[in-house]
Amino acid sequence: MRKIILSLVVLAALTGCGSNSSTTEKKEEVKDNTKHPDYIKGLALIGKSDCLTCHKVDEMHTGPSYRDVANRYAGASDTVAAYLAGKIIAGGKGVWGEAFMTPHPALSKEDAEAMVKYILLLKK
C-alpha cells in the first residue's frame, strides 16, 4: 500500500514538473530581434564607438550590461529613448552606481537614439 502511495506521489511530482517546464519553455521563447533594422543599425553604430570598452550585452562591466539597461527601461514611455540618448552624449553616473560614463559629445542625437533602440531590443 505504501508503495502505491509513494508511486502516486512520484507520478504527481513528475507530471507536475512536466507541465511546469512546458509553460516556462513557452515564456522563454524570445522573438528574434537580431534581424530588426533598428537592432542592426544600432549595433553597427555601437561597434564604431567606444561603448563596448565599458558595456557588454550580458555581463556587468564598468557600466551595466545592455540587457539590464533594456530590462529596466524597455516598455517605459517614449521619452526614455531621448533621456538615454542625452545621457550617452552628456555622460554621467548615479543611476547604476558610482562608475562614470564618459561623455560622447561627437555623437549626434539621432545616432545616440539609434544605439538606444538597439539596446532596448535586448530586453528579455
Ligand code: HEC
Ligand atoms: C568609460 C566607460 C563607458 C563608456 C565608454 C560608455 N559607457 Fe555607458 N555607462 C557607463 C556607466 C558607468 C554607466 C552607468 C551610469 C550611471 O550609473 O548613471 C553607463 C550607463 C549607460 C546607459 C544607461 C544610462 C542610465 O541612465 O540608465 C546607457 C544606455 C549607456 N551607458 C549606453 C552607452 C553607449 C551607447 C555608449 C557608447 C556610445 C556608452 N554607454 C559608453 C560607462 C560607459
